[in-house]
Amino acid sequence: MEAATMRLRPGTPVLMRSDGSVQCGTDPRWSVVLDGLTPVEGSWLRDLTERRHVSPGQSAARRGVTPHRRDLILGVLARAGMLVAPSAEHGAGPGAATADARALGVLRPDGAGLATLAGRAAATVAITGLGRIGSVIALLLAAAGVGRLALVDPRPVQTADTGLGALTEQDVGQARDEALARVVAGRSPAVEVLTDGDPEPDLAVVVESRATLPARFARLMSAGIPHLPIVVREADVVVGPLVRPGHSTCVGCLDAVRADQDGDWHLIGAQLRRGPEQPQEAALSALAAATAAGQVLAQLDGHRPTAVGSCLEISLPECLPRVRRVDPHPRCGCITLTP
Ligand SMILES: [Zn+2]
Structure with missing residues (x-):
């Protein structure tokens, strides 16, 4: 032009x-x-x-x-x-979406931030584990324009889930996914919210306590669905790796690396995966949720998120994400193509 x-x-x-x-x-x-x-x-x-x-x-x-x-x-x-091109500004008008489109357009050669938002609106993200971190991720993705959220966590809302994000004392005792679905519907009415799962989301976020369970990700791996594990530990949260099945480090790779580093990992890991849900401290949860949402949106928008092939470790007291690279493990055998 x-x-x-x-x-x-x-x-x-x-x-x-x-x-x-x-x-x-x-x-x-x-x-x-x-x-x-x-x-x-x-x-x-x-x-x-x-x-x-x-x-x-x-x-x-x-x-x-x-x-x-x-x-x-x-x-x-x-x-x-x-x-x-002047067309990059078509559709501009007042509203939060326009403000987001302007910032997102700066990242595109064509400046068409509205096209980025259209891509998000057509996307589905599943979130499993709806404590503080999972629920704030849901709110952030809804506000950022993701069109469809599949919320999975029928466990009851605890008092510890409130105070950050959207859930309040009035929600305590109700199923987390249904309580959060009501909040998302009220704040972001354009977002479609499912509480009975979605077999083929564009990306799945899974929040777990203390250690991931690789078997839990087998279906996502075989279906080729990108996924982002988040692990809550005593005083830190690990976001990632963001797995592009067959193309980048997976949860099984991570487990194999741990086993190399610690001959008792099979014992330790099994014990860590048992027990009650890990508490999710407020500031740590807020940073972890924002970091995870950023990685999810970068993936949906067609960028290569930092968490692909890396863990983002966020620790109290400062909650500054630290990037730790984790290479694919040869024993895992998940990589079919060059990452
Ligand atoms: Zn692997």
């Missing part, structure tokens, strides 16, 4: 620097500084952010920027990924 008819990427700040140069964007991944501009050319670039219905070509002509300089500057902006 002709650069002069394109638009500056939505949401890109254009900032005037003291030496007359102009900075477009603030994110170190893509921001660019143009120097050697005349004051007229600088004000033209500002104009592009404020009068979005006018094309850069029209605006340049009105401001008196010469065609040669216009094309030179637009060429730099185009190579920096700062220009998108």
Whole structure:
């Protein structure tokens, strides 16, 4: 597309620097500084952010920027990924979805954040284990525009499940999945919520206590369904690895690595998997849920999440995620193709 008819990427700040140069964007991944501009050319670039219905070509002509300089500057902006087609803004209007679309559009070459949201709206995520972490993940995914949530956890709401997220004392004693389904339906009416499972979600999140049980993931592995295990331990939470079956480190690989490191792992693991659900501390749960939701959305949006091939370990007291790489284990035999 002709650069002069394109638009500056939505949401890109254009900032005037003291030496007359102009900075477009603030994110170190893509921001660019143009120097050697005349004051007229600088004000033209500002104009592009404020009068979005006018094309850069029209605006340049009105401001008196010469065609040669216009094309030179637009060429730099185009190579920096700062220009998108006007259609990237179609459908924009007030509302939370538009605000999200603008931020998400910055990540796309075409700037079409609404297309990212459309992809999410067509997706189904299953969440098993609806304590504090699972329920906050459900709320985050619903708010982020995921179209369908399959909530799985018929255990009763405990007092410890409340205080973070949506469940309250009034929900105590009711089935977690049904109580949470009512909250999600009230807050995000566009989201379809299932409490009887979904055999083929686009991704499954499974929250467990103390240690994963690889056999629990066998069906997801054989069905080729990407899944994200989350393990709650005494004072930390492990998010990941996000498993792309046959293509990346799986839960069985993780178990095999542990067995290599600890000859008694088969005894230890079996004991850890028994017993009551691990308590989910508030700040730790909030960070773990947000981290997990980010990984899920990155997967749905077509990115490669950091948790593919890695565990994200989040520990009290600071709750800063630490990335620990875990390679596929040759004894597991789950990898059929190069990851
Ligand atoms: Zn494996």
